[in-house]
Amino acid sequence: MESLNRHTAGGRFRFATDSPYVAIQTDQPVGETMPHITKLGQSGFDVYVSEKGDYHYVGSLIPPSAAVPGYSAVVDCKTRRMRNYTIHMPLYDGVNEMYVGLAKGSEVRACEPYAHPMLILYYGSSITQDGCASRPGNGYQAMIARKLDADFINLGFSGSALGETAMAEYLAGIPCAVFVCDYDYNAPSAESLAETHEPALSPISEIAAGNTDCVCIKTEFPCGNRG
Structure with a gap:
């Protein structure tokens, strides 16, 4: 529990932007690569867009194969219009710090609320x-x-x-x-x-x-x- 409570399984952060791409720079603990789960599942991030509750997978922010204390990655969103974004966090790793990069001049807003207040x-x-x-x-x-x-x-x-x-x-x-x-x-x-x-x-x-x-x-x- 002492180590597992630092894992970010289920963690997400949500925002709306018109940026044509989403980038990240992370600082993560250097841990052993688990042999029974993908590196992306263990340490990576997924990006989804949603409009009126309809979610679509955009891409993944894939970590390097080597064990490193964080990494940077970019997902091309292929359009410059306001959309809601959800970034899913690693399942079996922690995150010490994380920075999100957007195109210069992009607007950032609060994400649409969930359809169900539950x-x-x-x-x-x-x-x-x-x-x-x-x-x-x-x-x-x-x-x-x-x-x-x-x-x-x-x-x-x-x-x-x-x-x-x-x-x-x-x-x-x-x-x-x-x-x-x-x-x-x-x-x-x-x-x-x-x-x-x-x-x-x-x-x-x-x-x-x-x-x-x-x-x-x-x-x-x-x-x-x-x-």
Whole structure:
């Protein structure tokens, strides 16, 4: 958890601009390249444009193959008109600093608000952290968010989501319309799940019981620690 909480899975930043390109310069921790996920999924960024809730993939800001403390990249947006942009951040790396470059003279505005004023909150294992999506925008939460034009928070912790009471209390303090709990794959045994399910979920269930606008979705796959 100490290192995973610095990973930016699910992180996005949104803005509107008429720049014909989007560039980045990043400062990122130098970590080992993971053999079971693409370098783009681990450390790169995806760029999407949207108009009236209709999202389209523009391109990826691809990191170099070598382990380096950050990089620069550019995506050609092929037009100079005002559009909404979403940049999806790395799934299995952190970001210390990031700068966005736009064409000189470009206008920058706030992005259009989401169509649905709802927040979807996810908690779970590496599956929730989107291992091993080929690129950041291909995480399943990002796909759902684009389909619904809704916001989300990804609290997936690879191999480390154990349903601790302290975590449940933290999750219960985040206002959301939908809560998706999917941590069973990290449990060492079915007995462990029997011990943690009720204590872990009770604070969230109490919140949902008093809020008819909140839906809790719980998956159950007690199959041992599979990451």
